[in-house]
Amino acid sequence: MKSPSATLLAEVRTFRQNHPEVRYVDLIALDIPGHFYGKRYPVEMLEKVAAGSPLKLPQNAVLLGAQGGLFKIGDYCFNDGDPDANRRLVPGTLKPVSWESQPLGQMLITSDGTEAPIEFEPREVLTRVLERLHHKGIHPVVAFELEFYLFDKKLDNGLPQFPRDPLSDDVDDQPNLHIERLSRFSDVLDDMAQTAKAQGIDITVITAEIGPGQFEINFGHCDDGLRAADWAALFCRSTRGVALKHGYRASFMAKPYLQFPGSGMHVHVSLYDGGGNNVLAAHQQQPLRHAVAGCLALLPHCMPIFSPNHNAFRRLGGTVNAATRASWGFEDRDACVRIPKSDPRNLRIEHRLASADANPYLVLAAILAGLEHGLETRQEPIAPLNEDRSSGTDFPVDMLDAVRAMQHQSVVRDKLGAEFVDVYCENKRQDHLAFQQEISAREYRWFL
Structure with missing residues (x-):
């Protein structure tokens, strides 16, 4: 059985072979109001992440309001130093994007399954229930x-x-x-x-x-x-x-x-x-x-x-x-x-x-x-x-x-x-x- 990193690496390499025109991939996750946030990665850097390089985004990106602003919620956002949190790639979600003017890919990311999941990330909440x-x-x-x-x-x-x-x-x-x-x-x-x-x-x-x-x-x-x-x-x-x-x-x-x-x-x-x-x-x-x-x-x-x-x-x-x-x-x-x-x-x-x-x-x-x-x-x-x-x-x-x-x-x-x-x-x-x-x-x- 392939390791998770080997499976992801194979997925990214297959995607690159099938879509050589794609130079960037959006790594996206859903925040509390139900909007996607994330980063646009060069596809060659995505291959490094799939092989095991760290993938970090601000923890508090999950807390964005409906209009994208941050609210003071306990010590989050303004008293915690705005720390990064680890994310991982979700296998099977790397796909081409056909509705943009330029060739692009997208892939889901999540904190569930990492060493320190974000307790209030929506996907992590569902993961715990399941x-x-x-x-x-x-x-x-x-x-x-x-x-x-x-x-x-x-x-x-x-x-x-x-x-x-x-x-x-x-x-x-x-x-x-x-x-x-x-x-x-x-x-x-x-x-x-x-x-x-x-x-x-x-x-x-x-x-x-x-x-x-x-x-x-x-x-x-x-x-x-x-x-x-x-x-x-x-x-x-x-x-x-x-x-x-x-x-x-x-x-x-x-x-x-x-x-x-x-x-x-x-x-x-x-x-x-x-x-x-x-x-x-x-x-x-x-x-x-x-x-x-x-x-x-x-x-x-x-x-x-x-x-x-x-x-x-x-x-x-x-x-x-x-x-x-x-x-x-x-x-x-x-x-x-x-x-x-x-x-x-x-x-x-x-x-x-x-x-x-x-x-x-x-x-x-x-x-x-x-x-x-x-x-x-x-x-x-x-x-x-x-x-x-x-x-x-x-x-x-x-x-x-x-x-x-x-x-x-x-x-x-x-x-x-x-x-x-x-x-x-x-x-x-x-x-x-x-x-x-x-x-x-x-x-x-x-x-x-």
Whole structure:
């Protein structure tokens, strides 16, 4: 068996042979708000890193706010000397970038698996949750679904404009689910799909959603939770790049239009034991009920993860299939936790609450923590919506309330890590307060 460095070195050398035109590779990782940061490396230097040379980036790059600024969080950022932290290359993620004007490559990097992982790095948080489940003999299989909007490339006084239908050159301002919309926007959608596949992402179904210029992409079920989250993160990056190449903007913003549906991140999760048996289907599906109860119990305390910004809270209780209470149901898209109809082998939950711009590593970590908590406590869930349309428990619908509900919840701190919870909550609190430090035109109209 090859050593990790030998495997990486072979990957880099193969890439160089197949793409001799590429001179630089972006080494990228996801920060807390869900943006990529990193460095652009000459490809020959990447070969040295693959062979074992150190790869260091500032630890506090993970703590960047939504606009890229640093907040004082405990001793981080301003009282710690801004130290470097080791990163490593993620095998299998070195791919060509086709949406830039010049030949380029990209590769994921992470602190997980290094001697001193960054406790609050999103990928490391998910790694710890998955390792704990694996030690218990539980192996998740995961599939993400992401909704997004296309807009015209040009903004109108800072506001998004409907995309132009390539066939008629009229704006696509009619909300519908018609299959013809896939044909009319086929050039950009096909390029998005092919680019994603070139990145190693297993995408499956493409759907025209209800909002004007809104679409959904489904990913294949993956037995590696980290890879499933990698796919979701990388798809967002490539899709935005491809859209710009075709004269559009692509955005995963949770609620770009008040009058139209928001964009969600739906996550399908099934759990298997070491023998390949579906854990949720055992004992007349009693573990499924326990898992649902655990998800619903932690959901109100994970809202800053599922709705990571001011705009994401606007999506809740929206026009279509966006709940305002923690609920569940069989084949019910109004529920936060939906149980799709399936055979026992494929029995799973579909967690539907997260917004499309949430951090996929953290969303999956929070969902798995809820499932784990439910299997441990073996509580019965509240009534499903199929039995009681008013069933559900309240959750915060404001960021500051959500942060308070998350920060001191003992189970969340235990499952996701106390250091991560403290850092994440303060990051969200500071981001929210910074967002409020601007007087809008509406405020002048109302109060001047």
